[in-house]
Amino acid sequence: MPHIVIEHLNKSFGRQHVLQDVSLEIEEKEFVTLLGPSGCGKTTTLRLLAGFLVPDGGEIRVGGQLFSSPQTTMAPERRRMGMVFQNYAIWPHMSVFDNVAFGLKLARFGRAEIGERVARVLAAVGLEGLEGRHPAQLSGGQQQRVALARSLVVEPSILLLDEPLSNLDAKLRERMRGELKSLQRRTGITFVYVTHDQAEAMALSDRIAVFHQGVLQQYGRPRDIYERPANLFVADFMGIVNRLPGEIVERRDGHVRVRVGDHVLAAIGPAAGGSSAREVTLAIRPESVRLGRTDGPGNRLDGSVVEATFLGSIVDYQIDIGGLLLRVQADRHVVQEVGSKVQLTIPIEECVAMPTPP
Amino acid sequence: MRGSFVHGGGLVLGVAVLALLVLVGYPLLWLLLGALGLPNEVGLDHFVRVYARTQNFEPLKNTLILALGTGLLSVVLGVPLAWTAARSNVPLRRSIHALVALSYITPPYLTALAYIILLGPDAGHFNRVLRWLLGLEAGPFNVFSMGGIIFVIGIHVFAFTYFLTYTALQSVDAALEESAQVLGAGRWTVTRRITLPLVAPAITGGALLSAVDSMALFGPQAFLGLPAQIVFLPTRIYGLLGSYPPRWGDASALSLILVLLTVAGLVMQRGYLERRSFVTVSGRGVRTQRMQLGPSKWLLLAFCLLVVFLSAVAPVAVLTSAAFSKSWIAPLLPANFTLAHFQAALFDDQVAVRGIVNSFKLATGAALITVLLGLAIAYIDLRTRMRGRRLLDYLAILPLGLPGTVMAVGILLAFIRPPLVLYGTIWILLVAYVARFVPLAVRSANATLRQIDPSLEEAARITGASWFQTIRLVLLPIARPGLIVAFLLVFIPALSELSATILLYTSGTETIAVAIFRLNDLGQLEVVAALAVFMLAVILAVSLTLNWLAGRYGARIPTDVPVP
Numbered sequence: 004m005p006h007i008v009i010e011h012l013n014k015s016f017g018r019q020h021v022l023q024d025v026s027l028e029i030e031e032k033e034f035v036t037l038l039g040p041s042g043c044g045k046t047t048t049l050r051l052l053a054g055f056l057v058p059d060g061g062e063i064r065v066g067g068q069l070f071s072s073p074q075t076t077m078a079p080e081r082r083r084m085g086m087v088f089q090n091y092a093i094w095p096h097m098s099v100f101d102n103v104a105f106g107l108k109l110a111r112f113g114r115a116e117i118g119e120r121v122a123r124v125l126a127a128v129g130l131e132g133l134e135g136r137h138p139a140q141l142s143g144g145q146q147q148r149v150a151l152a153r154s155l156v157v158e159p160s161i162l163l164l165d166e167p168l169s170n171l172d173a174k175l176r177e178r179m180r181g182e183l184k185s186l187q188r189r190t191g192i193t194f195v196y197v198t199h200d201q202a203e204a205m206a207l208s209d210r211i212a213v214f215h216q217g218v219l220q221q222y223g224r225p226r227d228i229y230e231r232p233a234n235l236f237v238a239d240f241m242g243i244v245n246r247l248p249g250e251i252v253e254r255r256d257g258h259v260r261v262r263v264g265d266h267v268l269a270a271i272g273p274a275a276g277g278s279s280a281r282e283v284t285l286a287i288r289p290e291s292v293r294l295g296r297t298d299g300p301g302n303r304l305d306g307s308v309v310e311a312t313f314l315g316s317i318v319d320y321q322i323d324i325g326g327l328l329l330r331v332q333a334d335r336h337v338v339q340e341v342g343s344k345v346q347l348t349i350p351i352e353e354c355v356a357m358p359t360p361p
Numbered sequence: 362m363r364g365s366f367v368h369g370g371g372l373v374l375g376v377a378v379l380a381l382l383v384l385v386g387y388p389l390l391w392l393l394l395g396a397l398g399l400p401n402e403v404g405l406d407h408f409v410r411v412y413a414r415t416q417n418f419e420p421l422k423n424t425l426i427l428a429l430g431t432g433l434l435s436v437v438l439g440v441p442l443a444w445t446a447a448r449s450n451v452p453l454r455r456s457i458h459a460l461v462a463l464s465y466i467t468p469p470y471l472t473a474l475a476y477i478i479l480l481g482p483d484a485g486h487f488n489r490v491l492r493w494l495l496g497l498e499a500g501p502f503n504v505f506s507m508g509g510i511i512f513v514i515g516i517h518v519f520a521f522t523y524f525l526t527y528t529a530l531q532s533v534d535a536a537l538e539e540s541a542q543v544l545g546a547g548r549w550t551v552t553r554r555i556t557l558p559l560v561a562p563a564i565t566g567g568a569l570l571s572a573v574d575s576m577a578l579f580g581p582q583a584f585l586g587l588p589a590q591i592v593f594l595p596t597r598i599y600g601l602l603g604s605y606p607p608r609w610g611d612a613s614a615l616s617l618i619l620v621l622l623t624v625a626g627l628v629m630q631r632g633y634l635e636r637r638s639f640v641t642v643s644g645r646g647v648r649t650q651r652m653q654l655g656p657s658k659w660l661l662l663a664f665c666l667l668v669v670f671l672s673a674v675a676p677v678a679v680l681t682s683a684a685f686s687k688s689w690i691a692p693l694l695p696a697n698f699t700l701a702h703f704q705a706a707l708f709d710d711q712v713a714v715r716g717i718v719n720s721f722k723l724a725t726g727a728a729l730i731t732v733l734l735g736l737a738i739a740y741i742d743l744r745t746r747m748r749g750r751r752l753l754d755y756l757a758i759l760p761l762g763l764p765g766t767v768m769a770v771g772i773l774l775a776f777i778r779p780p781l782v783l784y785g786t787i788w789i790l791l792v793a794y795v796a797r798f799v800p801l802a803v804r805s806a807n808a809t810l811r812q813i814d815p816s817l818e819e820a821a822r823i824t825g826a827s828w829f830q831t832i833r834l835v836l837l838p839i840a841r842p843g844l845i846v847a848f849l850l851v852f853i854p855a856l857s858e859l860s861a862t863i864l865l866y867t868s869g870t871e872t873i874a875v876a877i878f879r880l881n882d883l884g885q886l887e888v889v890a891a892l893a894v895f896m897l898a899v900i901l902a903v904s905l906t907l908n909w910l911a912g913r914y915g916a917r918i919p920t921d922v923p924v925p
Contacts, residue, residue: 054822079819086820086823092814092820094835095839109825
């Protein structure tokens with residue numbers, strides 16, 4: 004049975020319906036990321052999980068026990084969860100030791116055990132020797148680690164993280180990302196992580212829940228979400244994507260043929276049970292287009308290079324395929340001059356047809 | 362996205378709401394009922410009849426003249442001083458600024474007392490010097506006159522105009538003035554055509570605040586007006602309630618008019634200050650230009666020194682000298698020196714000693730209660746989604762616009778009868794102080810709480826702390842410096858409160874201010890001066906502590922000031 008079960012969750016602030024009928028299941032020891040742009044409902048979901056908010060509808064169960072419903076909401080302090088805040092929320096009037104020991108003191112642990120456990124967790128996050136420091140004397144990265152240590156020391160079954168890396172500089176962010184991942188593997192705690200950074204989400208998560216305007220758009224493994232986005236929003240949000248408007252000319256067991264301009268391309272069809280509209284948009288990732296002819300099934304096109312931008316590890320092309328511009332990202336070893344004619348191959352499974360939004 | 366809810370804290374917050382309703386809402390309700398003639402008769406007829414009486418119309422007229430006079434005087438004195446301190450190269454700018462602050466924290470009735478000594482028609486020091494210099498027979502000044510009252514109140518309330526103008530001048534970006542200079546405007550043209558128009562809303566706002574404040578100042582109006590039978594609304598209300606039998610209906614009808622005048626003034630003031638939006642009020646990072654004056658700076662300096670001499674130095678000095686003199690009329694020479702008045706004021710005089718003890722008890726109690734109330738109300742406003750929390754906030758801020766005399770009338774009407782009979786006990790004074798000064802604490806607590814990110818409390822909750830533990834272990838310790846500031850902000854005016862106290866005290870519940878008032882009636886000016894010096898010393902010490910604390914912890918002192 005899943006560890007956390009969220010069912011038909013609804014929440015409004017005044018007239019703003021910030022969370023609409025969200026259902027989500029999280030397994031034990033899983034790393035799940037709630038992803039989306041600001042105002043999409045991901046933070047509201049996290050705060051509902053923590054018990055800071057009362058849902059207007061739906062319920063949250065953890066380990067079979069009802070935690071939140073409009074009628075009864077368990078207080079945050081009784082949920083045995085930990086939380087790391089975006090601004091760290093380190094208490095400025097307490098030393099590092101007192102910050103970390105806070106939860107243990109409340110749970111009435113003995114002095115010796117508190118000392119031992121605080122030392123262990125500080126070592127785990129790499130803060131040995133800083134017990135006596137005050138928050139004002141710590142760097143952003145160190146404050147981040149204090150926040151982590153403080154929430155881990157009480158050995159929660161679930162750790163909630165609200166954009167914990169967004170205040171760090173790029174290099175430190177990448178390092179902390181690695182540490183968070185290995186920490187989660189070592190401790191076996193269920194992580195629920197909120198971010199607006201899709202790269203971070205893909206690097207960290209077992210599963211990603213993509214939110215938009217209060218609605219859960221897609222929930223799945225990073226690879227599936229990247230390669231088989233449920234809709235254009237998810238496709239766009241997860242990375243650069245070519246969007247080619249077209250018209251279905253033929254359907255056959257999951258596959259379709261779509262007329263795009265002068266071309267007819269084979270693609271993976273809209274999800275079964277989806278609308279039967281003929282207007283669709285083809286989503287094609289720039290790096291899935293191959294320059295030159297390759298073997299195997301694929302759409303073959305001719306085009307001419309309009310623009311080529313060297314980006315270091317890759318070269319970014321704009322290629323004219325008969326009135327339509329296609330963005331293509333290729334290996335830096337293959338160089339195509341502007342104006343040259345090229346042949347393109349797009350594997351069929353890299354073309355995803357989805358309903359054009361109204 | 363806040364809205365952490367409050368398991369178990371509801372009771373505490375509920376008690377605070379109830380206290381506010383009883384302490385502020387209930388008296389105001391009675392004031393309204395009283396103005397309409399209850400409990401004796403009901404209706405607007407009564408209201409009209411009250412104003413048809415000349416004894417009641419005269420005070421209204423005098424009050425308006427006073428407001429107009431002090432409002433104008435505050436501009437004449439406040440604007441040049443503010444410009445000098447903020448924008449010129451005149452020496453002693455910091456001292457001038459500090460002395461204006463001193464005149465502001467001196468209770469205005471002490472300034473009035475000082476001017477009885479300085480400008481009394483016969484023996485006043487200034488009058489005697491001027492008569493000798495000019496070879497006059499009598500006069501030339503009489504402080505017991507409308508002109509004298511406007512002058513004495515004016516040199517106190519001009520601080521409002523000064524501070525508002527000063528702040529505005531400091532927020533005018535030099536680029537605005539430099540653009541005019543580049544186009545060929547001279548220095549004075551720039552000041553006249555660019556700088557002053559930019560701060561005009563602040564000047565007008567300050568003048569209105571000064572006018573509103575002067576209408577409510579019972580102390581100087583009584584000390585200087587009553588001997589000359591010049592009556593203002595607060596002193597008329599005082600007289601009505603002191604007569605036998607007390608004329609409740611008249612008193613509350615006059616109170617209501619005073620409230621309307623005050624509220625109208627404050628609403629206008631708000632309006633003017635909001636128009637300041639075209640001044641760059643970004644606060645930080647604004648570069649201002651200081652004008653390099655030639656010899657004219659000495660003229661300006663002389664004017665500024667004269668103003669701060671009259672408003673701060675002379676009153677404090679003359680009170681101090683009188684307190685140490687056997688007779689205040691003679692100069693303070695060794696032969697005239699005595700400590701007897703302090704002996705009397707601090708140890709011997711029954712009323713004075715009781716007054717000191719009561720004032721300290723009341724100021725401490727009121728400050729404690731208002732800080733707790735203020736914290737609870739700010740918490741409800743900022744940390745909960747309770748329905749009606751905006752309304753609660755308004756109710757808590759409302760007394761800011763109510764003269765002490767008016768509050769006292771409401772409180773008398775409310776607490777002289779069952780179910781809550783407090784009249785005759787010291788509790789009614791505590792109620793009055795809490796009700797009057799709760800806005801200061803609410804604002805201060807609000808500013809403090811705004812600086813504390815709610816996630817600090819949420820982090821405590823999710824780490825296992827209950828609501829009470831979160832308040833006790835996280836919120837209160839972090840808010841402590843701000844709360845101490847709030848405590849002192851209430852303590853200072855509560856220690857010297859006169860206008861409400863004078864209507865509410867009874868034998869045994871006198872305060873320092875009452876002792877000063879009564880001893881002055883008995884003509885014991887030297888003992889009064891000793892008490893005044895003692896009170897000033899305490900206020901000064903507390904104010905300096907406050908400043909130091911605020912500077913050290915960056916706690917914000919709300920800039921809005923109450924009507925004394």
